[in-house]
Amino acid sequence: MSEQKIETEVWFSGLVQGVGFRYETLKVAKGYEVTGFVENLSDGRVHLLAQGDPTETKEFVEAVGERLSDYIRDTQQQSHPCESSLGSFQIRR
Template identity: 55%
Template sequence: MGLERRRILFSGRVQGVGFRATTSWLARGFEVAGYVRNLADGRVEVVAEGDDAELDKFVEAVRGELGGFIRDVDASPLTTDAPPLDGFGVRY
């Protein structure tokens, strides 16, 4: 099974509440790589790579931990010729 890369956009009250740090911490429990960052429009973007089932579990963990702050989640696959992502971190 190959790697899938997704862009996941979280909207709601997701900035200024520890969302990035919590998401980065949660990623350690899954076989995913990528990053989380705030967007200028108030959303939080996660770009994550892993197998399909692991990505689903990771997103559900984020929703479970931070669901009180999330109004909407929009996920879409990313196609890229870039090398695989390594590690998971916060981008500024």
């Protein structure tokens, strides 16, 4: 890759737990060259961490938002250079 990898974190709120949100996110991830994870948080939000080149990561996060837009009320997002690399994309608790 010519560009430095970035890490993007997104916190989704709305009706995002108990609706297959994490499994749909995993399905979307299979179409992109990203690593990271998606997990439910105890406050009812879903946390997504994606690593990859900036364009791929941006497109992945946008695809998740589009696919699951009916469940999302709000998102918070931040990106920064990737310090360490995860080996795959997976579902966490």
